Amino acid sequence: MLKIYPVLAAVGLLISIVSVIRKSSFFNFLGILILLFGLLKSAGLFIPPFPGQVITMYMAMSIFSFLIYFSIQEETFQAFLEPMRAVLGDEDKKILRVLIVFIALPLLTGFITYTKVVPVYEPPVSARIVHPEPPSQMEFRGKTINVIGLENPLRKDTANFAKNVEDGKKIYYQNCFYCHGDDLDGKGHLAQAYNPLPLPFRGGDTIAQLPESFVFWRVSKGWRGLPAGSGPWNSSMPSFEDFLTEEEVWKVSMFIYEATGNKPRT
């Protein structure tokens, strides 16, 4: 199916080029939209595909923007309207009018409606919240900790930095790597069993965006600590306060930052 899309993009490009030569802005508009749709869909051949929701957003924006573009100059705008006027009004285009207005458009509407209402057996699309908000205070094995402004106490112990990171590595491999992976890329042995997939720690858009207090809270409390205000949540993260000490959580946090070359947000 994916291989059709480059062809579609090529067709769109061809329509666009011919329309530019023939000065038909309406068909140029259609050609550009087909080209863009084909390109967005074809991306799936080289990289993970763009989600349907994002393609819908891009296409809606393109329709809006190109409508604007083709109506700036009067001459172009009139040329844009010309084919629609001709189909709807010209005497010699009766057959085309019937074909488009009474057959093609209702069929297209019916098809779109069908695709929207046909029963599917997939779980509903979920809008994932990336950063649940931590509480201002949390309980860790009965001890009250202020999350706001909380810093990793082990980072002050610069003499034992390497040792603490090494300890964190051991803890990681005993507890976390099954899901978050050997390479801290979220591709552990058990990862595929979960939806959503476990987060990768590499790259600049997960732990690099977070203060270490957040990581401490998230690791310690797991799914049980997620805020009630934004539920229901979809998370399988265990509450590691059941298995690790406070110091061990800080150590593992140090390891995941160090191993991925990231720094906690300050």
Next chain:
Amino acid sequence: MAEVSVTKGLIKGVVKLTVLLTVGFVCLFLFGKILSAPTEDGYRFFPMLGSRVWVWIIAQLHLNFAAFVLGVPIFAVSMEFLSWRRTDDRLDRIAYDFTKLFTLAYTLTAIAGTVLMVSLPLLYPKFMGHLMDILGPTWWLYIVVMYGEVLVCYYYFYSWHQMKDKKGVHVAIGVLLNFMGLTMLLITSSWVGYMTTPGGVSETGALINRWAAIKTYMWIPLSLHRLVANVVFGAGIAAAYAAYRFITSETDEDRAYYDWMGYTSAMISIGFSLILPGIGYLLGVEIYAYNEQMGIQLMGGFFAWLWVMQAILIGAILMFVNYYLWISLNKMPGGERYFKYVKFLFIIMLLGYTVWLTPHSVALSLEEARRIGAYHPILGNLGVMAAKNTAVVISYLATFLSFAIFKMSNKEPVVPWAKAGNAIRIILVLGSSVAMLGIGVYSYMVTSAVRVKVLSPIQFGIFFVTIIALFILDNMMYKNAKIIGEPRWGKMPERSQYALIGITVTFTWLMAMMGYMRSGGRQYWHVYGIMKDTSPDAYLPTHGYAAIVCSTVTVLFFLFIGLLFWSIMKLEKAQAAKGGAKA
């Protein structure tokens, strides 16, 4: 309307306000007796809609009108001042038209305010009792200032023609009107500030220090944000009014005037909107400083998706603005020379819009989630602050260039250094674009603290320095320039006017949505951390539901605004007929 004498006008204003306040207090008393007692935890329930949605709609409607009547006087007075100093009748007419608009809108604002004044204590008696305990004196001050403002407003409007020879005094009255408007804005912002970032009370909500309860973290940033947004919004409504009048005009003279009014209002609106992101940033910083949890909730948590919607809407506004400026080249003699640049500006705008609306976290089906993993390699990188800030500043710069092109399209510079000036302009635009892009790319490589506190301000700084430099350069280059021809005001296709209406409708919807986010940040608290919301509505609605309520408010607001426009036109026609009959 303007035929009414000043005294009669003042009496009319005071009577209207007094009647509405009296109706409000009588309703409160009667409904308080008729309705069943509130629940044990202090709630009554509004039929069908529920209390929350009812108050939400009324409060937002009231706020929209209040934004309008507080924002428009600022530039009505500015226009009057300019007309006085430059003795330009056209500026005086536009100032008068704006004044006519906001004077009539006062009545609608007060009606919505009265409904809100009745609804809140009846539906939320315990919560309102608490607010009165803490901030009660500010409420009474609010009523006093409101009376003062109505008196000054009606005096300002009804004395317009009588005081045409005392423009200086009249402008001073306008300044006083704005001062009172600002005072009202500060009072109402203190209420919202207390609810969201409370201070001056004990953990149980007992008053410790009233001034601290007024002077909360949010008070000044919110007031500043509202003040500027009010000008943007008020100017937008005036632009929509001008567009409506343009479309319905029957003479070329009227079309020319309303075309100019629409252009002036739209440019004021967009000009002021340039500083909104900075003030919004300040508001965000204050919220984070008060409570990081609330900050994360608003920016990256439950409300993250609404920021994508905000990007879609602001992108649409910028597209509408550019469209209006590009289409305006048609009316400028010599404007056709610049159409060749429009396609490049369009591509920049389109790319900027694409980056800006790209979400960081997306709604995925199970299959998509499996194939993409945690983050898409392209979307994950475009959806972050480094890319978005860069897209915003570049899009704003392109919009400024569209404006600059429009302004100079009917002129030719005569200064001997014109060629060098053009070269400097190109260097400024390209140099600043490369610098902003470079900083955007570098932002990926630094810690978030450096990105937020150092690189983003530098990016915005470069943008502002560039547009100021371009503005000064153009003014020097085009001083005494050869005029190819005067703008053909009124020679605009009707579709251009729908762009102006589009800007205002989008902005109104945006205000409703951002207001919901600010209020929703409190989650299940009436007063954050002090007084819990224990009603059945103590949950955040889905984004879809919130969008429906915001849309309903927007539609209702424009129905009322349409009514306002229609009544102004009807009054004008009646006056014209009366004048004709006399003649």
